[in-house]
Amino acid sequence: MALPPKFAGQRLPLLLRGAAQLETPNILEIYLDYVCPFSAKMFNTIYNLVRPMIETKYQSKLWVLFRQHIQPWHPSSTLTHEAGAAVLKLAPEKFWAFSAVLFEHQKQFFDANVVNETRNETYKRLAAIAGSVDVDEQRVLDLLIVSDKPGKDDSLNNGNGVTNDIKLMVKANRVIGVHVSPTVFFNGIEEKSIGSSFTAAQWEDWLDSNIA
Incomplete structure (x- = not known):
């Protein structure tokens, strides 16, 4: 599947330096959810x-x-991924670093730890995580906060500054039928042999066998 330029930060940053030399690269896609322990x-x-x-x-x-x-x-899965979308919009080069910290603290966003706070309160905690990797915390929060006032057209269902990006991500995942996380695709085909328990040694063997 193609990578929209607006989501370029989803590509592992260290590979960006060699982008000019890439001709026909293999593509490994990992479908992950921020509140899934197996994804972490x-x-x-x-x-x-x-x-x-x-x-x-x-x-x-x-x-x-x-x-x-x-x-x-x-429910907090949507909120955490909205934060990821905000980082992609503001500082795509920080997306993987942000994701690393969010996965480290993912339990803070499990059901039991968000059920008694408002959506905007959860956003404030997510913006703080973005701030911890040098993404502008206030700008992230500005993209995430949902207003409690009607829009200019009196709409009460306007979403936030990354709603349209989330719609694109969800649509893309639905098109290829990804359901659970993690799911891995290699060159457009689901690679069912790879699971969350894959060790570094298993990854090395798999890469040696599959990357020409």
């Missing part, structure tokens, strides 16, 4: 252990794309 497990392995391997051996042959995957049975 896969992200941490890729970001902390597999990333150096990719940069060293496959930088000119592989793109790794973080596809944001909302799972609406956890």
Whole structure:
């Protein structure tokens, strides 16, 4: 699946430096949800252990794309991914760093930890996480906050500054039928052999076998 330029930050940043040399790269897409423990497990392995391997051996042959995957049975999933969309809009180069910190603190956004706060209060905590990786916290919050006043057309359902981006992400995921997280696609085909428990050694073996 193509990567819209507005979501360019979803590509693993270290690979951006070699973008000019890329001809026909392999594309590894990882569909992750910020409030899914299994997504956190896969992200941490890729970001902390597999990333150096990719940069060293496959930088000119592989793109790794973080596809944001909302799972609406956890209401805070939408809110966390809206924060990710805000970071993509304001500072795409910080998206993976922001995601790393959010996954580290994901339990703070599990159902039991958000049920008694308002949506805008949750946004304030998410904006603070963006601020911790040097993204402008107030600008993130400005994109996320939902007004309690009618819009200019008296609408009461106007969303926020990233609603349209979230719609695009959800539509793209629905088109290919991704349901659970994490889900992995390689060159447009679901790679069911890869799961959240894949170790760095297993990733190395898989990459050696599949990246020409």
